[in-house]
Amino acid sequence: MGRIAAAESTARLEEGGPTLADGGDARLEQADLELIRRARQGDPQAIETIVRNYQSFVYRTAYGILQNAADAEDATQEAFIRAFRSLGRLREDRTFPTWLARIAVRISLDMVQAKARRAQDPTEEIHGSVAGGEDAASLRIDLERALAKLSPEHRTVIVLRAFHGLEYDEIAEVLEIPIGTVRSRLHHARMQLRMYLSGERGDS
Amino acid sequence: MQSCEFVEPMLSDYLDGQLGTDDEARVEAHLAVCARCRNLADALRSDERALVSWARTLTAPADMPLRVLKALGLSRQEVQSRRLAYVYFASLALGVALVLAAVSLPVASAATILLHFALAVVRALFALPWAVHAEWLVVLGGFSLVMLVLSLTGLRRALRWTRRGVVWR
The missing domain is CATH 1.10.10 (Arc Repressor Mutant, subunit A)
Known part of the structure; x- marks a missing residue:
C-alpha cells in the first residue's frame, strides 16, 4: 500500500521509486482505495485491515518523535481514531498515506510539547534502563539517546527520511513545509545526530 | 578542489x-x-x-486494530450488542404494528376479538379498584408486567455480557 505502508519492508538508502507527490496514482492500488471507501462507511473489517497495514508506519513515526513506547502506542491509537473520524473530510483518497502521516506527526509533536510543558526529560527513561551489554543493544541505546537530544522537528525529519525512506517532496508534503526547509533541516539533524553519536561512542 | x-x-x-x-x-x-x-x-x-x-x-502492539475499533465504537462486541438491541426493539415494534394492523382490519374477526380483549384489559385496569370480581384480569396484567420487566433486564444483561466477553479472538 504505497511507500508508507511498505516502508517497514523497504531496504533502502539511495533508492528511487515513485513519490507521494507526483506518482500518487501508482501508489495506492484499487484494492486500497476500496478499503478506504469502505472504512469511510464505517466498515469495521476495512478499518481493521487499514490499521494493520499502516500501524508499523504510524507507530515508528510516533516512537521516533516521542522516544517512548507507551506514548507511541497512545499516539498511534489517537492518530488512527482521528483519521477515521475525519475520513469524510479527506477529498482525495489517494493522498491517504500522506494525510495519515501528517496526523501522526502532528499528534506526536503535540504530545512532545505537552510533555515538555510538564517538564519531563524524555531521555530519563532511556538512561535508566541502560546496562552496557551487546553491540546491537548498546548501539540502539546510543541512537535513542542521541535522537532524544535533537529537537522534535529534527527528529521528525530524521524519522520520515531514515525510518521510512520518504523522498524530500513527500516529507515536505507531510510536514507542509518548503522542500528547501526539508533539505536544510535534514542536513542539520544528521550533523547533530552524528555529533551526539560520536560523543556517545567516543569515535569521530 | x-x-x-x-x-x-x-x-x-x-x-x-x-x-x-x-x-x-x-x-x-x-x-x-x-x-x-x-x-x-x-x-x-x-x-x-x-x-x-x-x-x-519497533513494532506496534498486535491489538492495535482492536483498540482502534473499540475506541471508534466499532468493535465486534459493540456491534453485536447494538445488533441485539436493534433486534429487540425491532421485534417490539413489529409486535405493536401487528396488533395495530390486526385491529385496523375490519374483516378479521380475530382482530375484533383482540380489540375487545385489549379494550377489556384497559377497561379492567381503569375499573380495577371497583371490579374486584375480574381477578383474572389483574393476574394477566401483573403477569405481562413481570414479563416486560424480565425481558428488559435480560436484554440489559445480554448487552453487558457481550461487551465484556472476548468475542474477537
Whole structure:
C-alpha cells in the first residue's frame, strides 16, 4: 500500500521509486482505495485491515518523535481514531498515506510539547534502563539517546527520511513545509545526530 | 578542489542522491582526496543504516486494530450488542404494528376479538379498584408486567455480557 505502508519492508538508502507527490496514482492500488471507501462507511473489517497495514508506519513515526513506547502506542491509537473520524473530510483518497502521516506527526509533536510543558526529560527513561551489554543493544541505546537530544522537528525529519525512506517532496508534503526547509533541516539533524553519536561512542 | 566547508553542507543531499551532476562530481572529487570528509560521509551512511535497522525492531502492539475499533465504537462486541438491541426493539415494534394492523382490519374477526380483549384489559385496569370480581384480569396484567420487566433486564444483561466477553479472538 504505497511507500508508507511498505516502508517497514523497504531496504533502502539511495533508492528511487515513485513519490507521494507526483506518482500518487501508482501508489495506492484499487484494492486500497476500496478499503478506504469502505472504512469511510464505517466498515469495521476495512478499518481493521487499514490499521494493520499502516500501524508499523504510524507507530515508528510516533516512537521516533516521542522516544517512548507507551506514548507511541497512545499516539498511534489517537492518530488512527482521528483519521477515521475525519475520513469524510479527506477529498482525495489517494493522498491517504500522506494525510495519515501528517496526523501522526502532528499528534506526536503535540504530545512532545505537552510533555515538555510538564517538564519531563524524555531521555530519563532511556538512561535508566541502560546496562552496557551487546553491540546491537548498546548501539540502539546510543541512537535513542542521541535522537532524544535533537529537537522534535529534527527528529521528525530524521524519522520520515531514515525510518521510512520518504523522498524530500513527500516529507515536505507531510510536514507542509518548503522542500528547501526539508533539505536544510535534514542536513542539520544528521550533523547533530552524528555529533551526539560520536560523543556517545567516543569515535569521530 | 572544493574546501571542506563547501562540501560538508552538501553531504546530506549527496547521500540522498539529491545533488545535480555537477555538484555530485564536485563532492566526489573532494571525498576522493579528503579523508576527514570521507569518514564523515561513511559515518553518516552508517548512522542511516543503524536508524533503518533500529526502526525495524519497533513494532506496534498486535491489538492495535482492536483498540482502534473499540475506541471508534466499532468493535465486534459493540456491534453485536447494538445488533441485539436493534433486534429487540425491532421485534417490539413489529409486535405493536401487528396488533395495530390486526385491529385496523375490519374483516378479521380475530382482530375484533383482540380489540375487545385489549379494550377489556384497559377497561379492567381503569375499573380495577371497583371490579374486584375480574381477578383474572389483574393476574394477566401483573403477569405481562413481570414479563416486560424480565425481558428488559435480560436484554440489559445480554448487552453487558457481550461487551465484556472476548468475542474477537
